[in-house]
Amino acid sequence: MGAGAPGPSSLRPGVEPAPGWQPKVVALDIDGTLLAWVDGQELPYETITPAVYDAIHRARDAGAHIVLASGRSPHGMTTIADLLDLPLEGSPEDPTPDYDDRLWVVAANGSVLFRYPPFEVVHEETFDAAPAVRAILEHHPDALVAAEERAIGGYLVNRLFPEGELTGEQVVTPIEEIVGQPVNRVVVRDPESTAEDFMETAAKLGLHGTDYVVGWSAWIDFAPEGISKASGLQHVCDKLGVDPADVLAIGDGRNDLEMLAWAGRGVAMGQAIEEVQVAADAVTATVHDDGVAVELDRWFPRG
Structure with missing residues (x-):
């Protein structure tokens, strides 16, 4: 890709694709990207705006593969696929003849890949999270800990x-x-601490054998070493x-950094915080201003 003048969706100069480029895969984060949280908002949190919905379907109708990529566990992502009506073909009861055209989803920051509908895990990475969790709890003894439990469609938590x-x-x-057993992801959360505290603690400990991402608040996701949204998307792209x-x-x-660096755009x-914006090729509008639609409109314009 070569440098060029920013397009209509770029709010600052950045790296531009070659002329005529159009994405074959569109990978979308969920929280803060597809969904906006506003204190006191009248609409339910899990609401897709019409502009975003229409732009995603234009991309899909043009032949692009839509892939959801989130830190959420799988059970928290199927509802978003349903809101987006992805995929349109088939149904859980009668998925044929487009069974192989089911949606690809990258969950748990790349640790779990599944197809939907119907729900089918096709790849999963697990690891021993006990050493990392014990190390963090030594510094944050009152922290909350959670790991996915697919059988209940939720989490095992200490509190x-x-x-x-x-x-x-x-x-x-x-x-x-x-x-006490291998897990695909563990969340550690300390409501009394800050993201900066967690970043300092994690850097100090080293936490060998795992990868971790610190969120907006004092929230840290532990994952198997080398696993990220980028590695999950690479697996999907290999299949496609x-x-x-x-x-x-x-x-x-921050859990999008590897994905943004790996993708062509x-x-x-x-x-997004400055660290994420600096790592990206371009910056679109905010989630409250339908930033996903602003970007997609560039590559998949309205007819």
């Missing part, structure tokens, strides 16, 4: 997380049981026969 922070049921469970250079990825968080949302 209940604040309302709205985890999707699905929460079952209070001793720490030893939560991390698509080169990363033909991928458009849009996100807003990585775009940060307008409200």
Whole structure:
């Protein structure tokens, strides 16, 4: 890709694709990218705006593969696929004749890949999270810990997380049981701390054998070493026969950094922190201004 004048969706100069480029895969983060959280808003949180919905379907109708890529666990992502009516063909009851055209979803920051509908895990990475969790708890003894439990469509937690922070049921469970077996992802949350505190602690500890991402608040996701949204998307692209250079990825968080760097065009949302914006090829509008639609309109214009 060569440098050029910023297009209509770029809010600052950045790296521009070659003339005639159009993404073959569109990878979309969920929270802060497709969904906006506003305190006191009248609409439910899980609301896709018409502009974003229409832009995604224009991209799909043009032949692009839409892939959801999130730190959420799988059970928290199927509802978003349903809101987007993806895929249109088939149904859980009668998925034929387009069974192989089901949606690809990258969940748990790349640790779980599944097709939908019907729900089918096709790849999963697990790891021993106990050493990392114990190390963090030595510095944050009152932190909350959660790991996905697919059988209940929720999480095993040492104590209940604040309302709205985890999707699905929460079952209070001793720490030893939560991390006593291989897991695909573990969340550690300290409502009394800050993101900066967690970043300092994680850097100090080293946390060998795992990868981690610190969120907007004092929230850290542990994942198997070398696993990220980028590695999950690479697996999807291998299956689809698509080169990363033909991928458009849009996100807003630290857990999107690898994905934005890996994709042919990585775009940060307008409200993303500076670290994410600097790492991206371009910055679109904020989630409140339908940034996903602004970017997609460039490559898949309205008729």
